[in-house]
Amino acid sequence: MANLAVFASGNGSNFQSIAEVIVKTEHSIEFLLCNQKSAFAVERAKKLKVKVYTVDYRDKKRESLEAEIIKILNYHKIDLIALAGYMKILTPFFVNTYKNRIINIHPSLLPKYPGAEGIVKSYNSKDRELGITIHYVDTGVDTGEIILQKSFVRTGKESLKEVEERIHTIEHLYYPQVVLELLNRLGEKG
Numbered sequence: 070m071a072n073l074a075v076f077a078s079g080n081g082s083n084f085q086s087i088a089e090v091i092v093k094t095e096h097s098i099e100f101l102l103c104n105q106k107s108a109f110a111v112e113r114a115k116k117l118k119v120k121v122y123t124v125d126y127r128d129k130k131r132e133s134l135e136a137e138i139i140k141i142l143n144y145h146k147i148d149l150i151a152l153a154g155y156m157k158i159l160t161p162f163f164v165n166t167y168k169n170r171i172i173n174i175h176p177s178l179l180p181k182y183p184g185a186e187g188i189v190k191s192y193n194s195k196d197r198e199l200g201i202t203i204h205y206v207d208t209g210v211d212t213g214e215i216i217l218q219k220s221f222v223r224t225g226k227e228s229l230k231e232v233e234e235r236i237h238t239i240e241h242l243y244y245p246q247v248v249l250e251l252l253n254r255l256g257e258k259g
């Protein structure tokens with residue numbers, strides 16, 4: 070058995086897809102951490118009966134806020150952190166504290182289109198092949214070791230909305246699978 074925390078900032082659809090899979094396993098989704106009190110992810114967590122911590126980055130040094138987050142992670146004995154649309158950059162201090170135990174999902178085929186607006190940048194490119202990347206988090210922006218990539222070929226006739234939907238469908242299918250596989254591995258070790 071292993072303990073998971075999910076960090077999200079907005080809609081939280083990936084958080085929900087992970088939670089729905091993990092609650093059916095021996096593993097525990099301990100909490101959702103969110104940096105936006107009014108994010109829809111918080112509503113989803115309440116419905117799913119997942120504990121929520123909200124953090125406020127304003128007027129705080131990033132590392133001191135992260136030290137508070139680390140206290141929460143330690144209290145819950147977190148083995149794995151899954152970033153799911155968490156739009157804050159984690160400092161090297163935080164990333165190194167949880168080295169190889171933070172993963173992220175990104176809506177492009179990295180190393181293409183890192184950072185914000187991955188779907189729009191992919192859509193506006195001339196690439197025929199689009200997709201998603203699940204990767205470990207290192208101290209760069211979307212540069213960590215790749216765990217899984219899934220792609221599809223577009224016809225070129227799709228709207229941005231259609232591409233977005235396709236990407237989210239793939240994310241919701243594969244992110245929970247990767248999280249579960251890593252929790253299984255961590256559970257064996259622990």
Ligand code: GAR
Pocket residue numbers: 077078079080081082083084153154155174175176184185186187237240
């Ligand atoms: C997802 O598409 C995820 O890949 C992306 O944010 C969205 C969150 O959606 N993440 C990034 O762009 C990270 N750079 P959700 O809140 O509905 O899960």
